[in-house]
Amino acid sequence: MVNLNPRRSDEPIWWGLFGAGGTWFAMITPVTVLVLGIMVPMGMLDADAMSYERVSGFVTSIIGGLFTIATLALPMWHAMHRLHHGMHDLKIHAGTAGKVGCYATAFLISALAVIFVFMI
Structure with a gap:
Protein backbone atom coordinates (compact mmCIF):
# COMPACT_ATOMS: atom_id res chain seq x y z
CA MET A 1 0.00 0.00 0.00
CA VAL A 2 1.30 3.47 -0.89
CA ASN A 3 1.56 6.03 1.90
CA LEU A 4 -0.25 9.11 0.61
CA ASN A 5 1.15 11.31 3.40
CA GLY A 21 31.72 20.02 0.49
CA GLY A 22 33.17 16.81 -0.93
CA THR A 23 33.35 18.26 -4.41
CA TRP A 24 34.99 21.45 -3.16
CA PHE A 25 37.44 19.49 -1.04
CA ALA A 26 38.36 17.18 -3.92
CA MET A 27 38.69 19.80 -6.66
CA ILE A 28 39.52 23.19 -5.16
CA THR A 29 41.44 22.41 -1.98
CA PRO A 30 44.33 20.57 -3.71
CA VAL A 31 44.91 23.55 -6.02
CA THR A 32 44.79 25.93 -3.06
CA VAL A 33 47.30 23.80 -1.15
CA LEU A 34 49.53 23.58 -4.23
CA VAL A 35 49.57 27.33 -4.75
CA LEU A 36 49.68 28.52 -1.13
CA GLY A 37 51.53 25.63 0.47
CA ILE A 38 54.08 24.68 -2.17
CA MET A 39 54.49 27.22 -4.96
CA VAL A 40 54.61 30.37 -2.82
CA PRO A 41 57.06 29.05 -0.16
CA ASP A 48 54.40 40.42 -4.52
CA ALA A 49 51.57 38.15 -5.70
CA MET A 50 50.94 37.12 -2.09
CA SER A 51 51.56 40.46 -0.41
CA TYR A 52 49.23 41.44 2.40
CA GLU A 53 47.63 44.20 0.35
CA ARG A 54 46.79 41.88 -2.58
CA VAL A 55 45.48 39.07 -0.40
CA SER A 56 43.45 41.51 1.69
CA GLY A 57 42.06 43.05 -1.48
CA PHE A 58 41.08 39.61 -2.77
CA VAL A 59 39.36 38.53 0.45
CA THR A 60 37.43 41.81 0.71
CA SER A 61 36.06 41.48 -2.82
CA ILE A 62 32.78 39.66 -3.37
CA ILE A 63 34.34 36.74 -5.26
CA GLY A 64 37.25 36.44 -2.82
CA GLY A 65 34.98 36.57 0.21
CA LEU A 66 32.70 33.89 -1.21
CA PHE A 67 35.74 31.77 -2.09
CA THR A 68 37.13 32.10 1.43
CA ILE A 69 33.79 31.28 3.05
CA ALA A 70 33.27 28.27 0.77
CA THR A 71 36.81 27.04 1.42
CA LEU A 72 36.15 27.04 5.16
CA ALA A 73 32.47 26.09 5.32
CA LEU A 74 31.81 23.47 2.65
CA PRO A 75 34.47 20.94 3.71
CA MET A 76 33.25 21.33 7.31
CA TRP A 77 29.70 20.35 6.29
CA HIS A 78 31.17 17.38 4.43
CA ALA A 79 33.25 16.31 7.43
CA MET A 80 30.43 16.67 9.95
CA HIS A 81 27.99 14.72 7.77
CA ARG A 82 30.61 11.98 7.35
CA LEU A 83 31.22 11.98 11.13
CA HIS A 84 27.49 11.76 11.84
CA HIS A 85 27.00 8.77 9.56
CA GLY A 86 30.34 7.24 10.57
CA MET A 87 29.22 7.13 14.19
CA HIS A 88 26.12 5.27 13.09
CA ASP A 89 28.24 2.80 11.10
CA LEU A 90 30.38 2.19 14.19
CA LYS A 91 27.23 1.43 16.19
CA ILE A 92 27.47 4.68 18.16
CA HIS A 93 23.85 5.73 18.09
CA ALA A 94 23.91 9.29 19.32
CA GLY A 95 20.43 9.96 17.95
CA THR A 96 19.17 13.47 17.55
CA ALA A 97 21.81 14.88 19.92
CA GLY A 98 24.62 13.58 17.70
CA LYS A 99 22.96 14.95 14.59
CA VAL A 100 22.39 18.35 16.16
CA GLY A 101 25.94 18.40 17.55
CA CYS A 102 27.54 17.59 14.20
CA TYR A 103 25.48 20.00 12.15
CA ALA A 104 25.66 22.74 14.81
CA THR A 105 29.46 22.51 14.67
CA ALA A 106 29.39 22.86 10.88
CA PHE A 107 26.99 25.79 11.17
CA LEU A 108 29.18 27.46 13.79
CA ILE A 109 32.28 27.20 11.60
CA SER A 110 30.30 28.51 8.62
CA ALA A 111 28.92 31.43 10.63
CA LEU A 112 32.39 32.29 11.96
CA ALA A 113 33.77 32.22 8.41
CA VAL A 114 31.08 34.66 7.28
CA ILE A 115 31.63 36.92 10.29
CA PHE A 116 35.40 36.99 9.92
CA VAL A 117 35.28 37.66 6.17
CA PHE A 118 32.85 40.54 6.63
CA MET A 119 34.89 41.99 9.52
CA ILE A 120 37.99 42.34 7.32
Whole structure:
Protein backbone atom coordinates (compact mmCIF):
# COMPACT_ATOMS: atom_id res chain seq x y z
CA MET A 1 0.00 0.00 0.00
CA VAL A 2 1.30 3.47 -0.89
CA ASN A 3 1.56 6.03 1.90
CA LEU A 4 -0.25 9.11 0.61
CA ASN A 5 1.15 11.31 3.40
CA PRO A 6 4.85 10.47 3.61
CA ARG A 7 6.95 11.97 6.38
CA ARG A 8 9.18 14.80 5.19
CA SER A 9 12.91 14.31 5.62
CA ASP A 10 15.63 16.90 6.13
CA GLU A 11 18.23 14.49 4.76
CA PRO A 12 18.39 16.01 1.21
CA ILE A 13 19.67 19.27 2.69
CA TRP A 14 22.49 17.53 4.55
CA TRP A 15 23.34 15.32 1.57
CA GLY A 16 23.47 18.41 -0.65
CA LEU A 17 25.91 20.15 1.68
CA PHE A 18 27.86 16.88 1.99
CA GLY A 19 28.15 16.61 -1.79
CA ALA A 20 29.09 20.26 -2.25
CA GLY A 21 31.72 20.02 0.49
CA GLY A 22 33.17 16.81 -0.93
CA THR A 23 33.35 18.26 -4.41
CA TRP A 24 34.99 21.45 -3.16
CA PHE A 25 37.44 19.49 -1.04
CA ALA A 26 38.36 17.18 -3.92
CA MET A 27 38.69 19.80 -6.66
CA ILE A 28 39.52 23.19 -5.16
CA THR A 29 41.44 22.41 -1.98
CA PRO A 30 44.33 20.57 -3.71
CA VAL A 31 44.91 23.55 -6.02
CA THR A 32 44.79 25.93 -3.06
CA VAL A 33 47.30 23.80 -1.15
CA LEU A 34 49.53 23.58 -4.23
CA VAL A 35 49.57 27.33 -4.75
CA LEU A 36 49.68 28.52 -1.13
CA GLY A 37 51.53 25.63 0.47
CA ILE A 38 54.08 24.68 -2.17
CA MET A 39 54.49 27.22 -4.96
CA VAL A 40 54.61 30.37 -2.82
CA PRO A 41 57.06 29.05 -0.16
CA MET A 42 59.35 27.59 -2.84
CA GLY A 43 59.45 30.90 -4.69
CA MET A 44 57.72 29.65 -7.83
CA LEU A 45 55.32 32.59 -7.60
CA ASP A 46 56.35 36.21 -7.25
CA ALA A 47 56.41 37.32 -3.60
CA ASP A 48 54.40 40.42 -4.52
CA ALA A 49 51.57 38.15 -5.70
CA MET A 50 50.94 37.12 -2.09
CA SER A 51 51.56 40.46 -0.41
CA TYR A 52 49.23 41.44 2.40
CA GLU A 53 47.63 44.20 0.35
CA ARG A 54 46.79 41.88 -2.58
CA VAL A 55 45.48 39.07 -0.40
CA SER A 56 43.45 41.51 1.69
CA GLY A 57 42.06 43.05 -1.48
CA PHE A 58 41.08 39.61 -2.77
CA VAL A 59 39.36 38.53 0.45
CA THR A 60 37.43 41.81 0.71
CA SER A 61 36.06 41.48 -2.82
CA ILE A 62 32.78 39.66 -3.37
CA ILE A 63 34.34 36.74 -5.26
CA GLY A 64 37.25 36.44 -2.82
CA GLY A 65 34.98 36.57 0.21
CA LEU A 66 32.70 33.89 -1.21
CA PHE A 67 35.74 31.77 -2.09
CA THR A 68 37.13 32.10 1.43
CA ILE A 69 33.79 31.28 3.05
CA ALA A 70 33.27 28.27 0.77
CA THR A 71 36.81 27.04 1.42
CA LEU A 72 36.15 27.04 5.16
CA ALA A 73 32.47 26.09 5.32
CA LEU A 74 31.81 23.47 2.65
CA PRO A 75 34.47 20.94 3.71
CA MET A 76 33.25 21.33 7.31
CA TRP A 77 29.70 20.35 6.29
CA HIS A 78 31.17 17.38 4.43
CA ALA A 79 33.25 16.31 7.43
CA MET A 80 30.43 16.67 9.95
CA HIS A 81 27.99 14.72 7.77
CA ARG A 82 30.61 11.98 7.35
CA LEU A 83 31.22 11.98 11.13
CA HIS A 84 27.49 11.76 11.84
CA HIS A 85 27.00 8.77 9.56
CA GLY A 86 30.34 7.24 10.57
CA MET A 87 29.22 7.13 14.19
CA HIS A 88 26.12 5.27 13.09
CA ASP A 89 28.24 2.80 11.10
CA LEU A 90 30.38 2.19 14.19
CA LYS A 91 27.23 1.43 16.19
CA ILE A 92 27.47 4.68 18.16
CA HIS A 93 23.85 5.73 18.09
CA ALA A 94 23.91 9.29 19.32
CA GLY A 95 20.43 9.96 17.95
CA THR A 96 19.17 13.47 17.55
CA ALA A 97 21.81 14.88 19.92
CA GLY A 98 24.62 13.58 17.70
CA LYS A 99 22.96 14.95 14.59
CA VAL A 100 22.39 18.35 16.16
CA GLY A 101 25.94 18.40 17.55
CA CYS A 102 27.54 17.59 14.20
CA TYR A 103 25.48 20.00 12.15
CA ALA A 104 25.66 22.74 14.81
CA THR A 105 29.46 22.51 14.67
CA ALA A 106 29.39 22.86 10.88
CA PHE A 107 26.99 25.79 11.17
CA LEU A 108 29.18 27.46 13.79
CA ILE A 109 32.28 27.20 11.60
CA SER A 110 30.30 28.51 8.62
CA ALA A 111 28.92 31.43 10.63
CA LEU A 112 32.39 32.29 11.96
CA ALA A 113 33.77 32.22 8.41
CA VAL A 114 31.08 34.66 7.28
CA ILE A 115 31.63 36.92 10.29
CA PHE A 116 35.40 36.99 9.92
CA VAL A 117 35.28 37.66 6.17
CA PHE A 118 32.85 40.54 6.63
CA MET A 119 34.89 41.99 9.52
CA ILE A 120 37.99 42.34 7.32
